Each structure stands twice: as C-alpha cells, then as structure tokens.
Amino acid sequence: MAKVRDILEVKGYAVYSVEPTVTVYHAIERMCEKNIGGLVIVENGKMVGIFTERDYARKLILKGKSSKDTLIRELMTENVVTVTPETTIEECMWLMSDKKFRHLPVVNEYDDLVGVISISDVVRNIINEQKSIIQHLEHYITGAQ
Template sequence: MGKVKDILQNKGRNVFSVDPETMVYKAIELMCEKNIGGLMIVEGESLVGIFTERDYARKLILKGKSSKDTPIKELMTRKPFTVTPENSIEDCMSLMTAKHIRHLPVEENGVLVGLISIGDVVKFVIEEQKNIIEHLEGYISR
C-alpha cells in the first residue's frame, strides 16, 4: 500500500491556514472560497490546531455564538493528530476511523507540509485497486 507522500505528490502540498486570532466568519469565508472542509491554524510556523465544518456546527452554532465575534482559537481542535509523508495509507485509514476524523495534517521535521482528507485516502485506494485489477487482467490475458 502507498504512503502519504504518494497522495501529496498527486494532490500537492497546498495548505490553507489562518492564525488563531482570525474570526470564525473569515475562516468560513475562506473555506467556502477554496471549497475545503478544514483549515490549519498556524502560529508563526507552528501548527497549533485545526478547524473544520464539524467544529463550526458543534462548537459555534449549537452554543449560540456569533461567527463574526468569535476568534477561531476558541473553537479549533488543539493538538490535532498528524502524520508524516512516510506513514502508510493504511495507518491513515486506521487513525481516521479510530479517532473519527476526516483531516490529517502532514508534518515533516515539525513543519506543516500538507494536509490529507478522508476523500484523498479513498481516492488513492480506489486508484490503487484499479491499477492492480488492470495489471491482473493484463497478466491473465497474456
């Protein structure tokens, strides 16, 4: 099975982030503009948290807070689970399933270098299985 670096090679290493003082409304605008479900919260060069649509729904809406008056640091998930480019896709699937998470920041030597989502993992697995099937079909038909 492949590794996180294989997903990043195809997807790219673009990471959208904001600082902890950013108002939730601005973060949601960025997520909408970029059509993404999660943002990294970065202070300087350090990953300090993650903010997802789930955080918005459960920590803002249900608690009656205002997105224009609430800094993201009040809602973000602190110390998110991370992986490295060398982690296997299988490791990521296990972690995402066990912890009920959809996004995994990718760090290398303490530096944020990417982000993978459950969609990225599923897409990779489907593509890998497709390649295996094509290889086996070619082998059988020889």
C-alpha cells in the first residue's frame, strides 16, 4: 500500500500556516486565498495547533463570536494528531475516520513539519492506485503488452 511520502511527492510539501496571534478573519482570508480547508498554527517555528473550517463553524459561529475580534489561539485545535512520511494511506484513512478530521500534518523523525495531507489527497491516491491495479489486471487477462 502507498505511504504518505507518495502523496507528498505528487502534491508537494507546501505547508500553509499562520501564527496563533492572528485573527480568525485573517486566517479565513488566507484559507480562501489558497483554496484550502485548514491551516497549521506555528509559533517560534513549531507547530502548536491546527485551525480548520470545522473549528470556525463550531467554535466561532455557533458561539456567537466575531472573526475580526477573535484570535486563532482561542479556537485552534491544540493536540494535533500527526503522521510521518512512512505512515501508510490505510493508517491515515483509519485515523481520519476514527477521529473524524480531514487534515493530517506530516512530521519527520525530528518532529519538524514537512507537509500536510487531506482526506481529498488520500481518496485521490486510492482511486489512482485502484485504476492502476485495474489496468494491470486488464492487461494480464487480455494478454496485452
């Protein structure tokens, strides 16, 4: 089965982040600008949390707060589950399904942030892997070279 590194090699290693002192409004602007559903929160070069559209909906809107007056640190998820480049896609699917989240920061053996994968990346990888298997089987069955 494929691993997280396979996704990152195709997708790239870009990580979009903000500091915990920015407003929610600023973070949402950044997410809109990059067309993404979550941002890693970084302070002094280290990941301290993650902020997603789900955090926005559940922790800001439903509590009647203002995005222009609320800092990300008030809403971010602090205990972030991470994976490594060697984590299998199957393990990522299980984590995402079990914990009910759509973004997984990727860290190396030194706990440095090296990427982020989303549920869309995982699904895309699985679809491409299945297409490849089907093509291989079709060639095998038909004897095509």
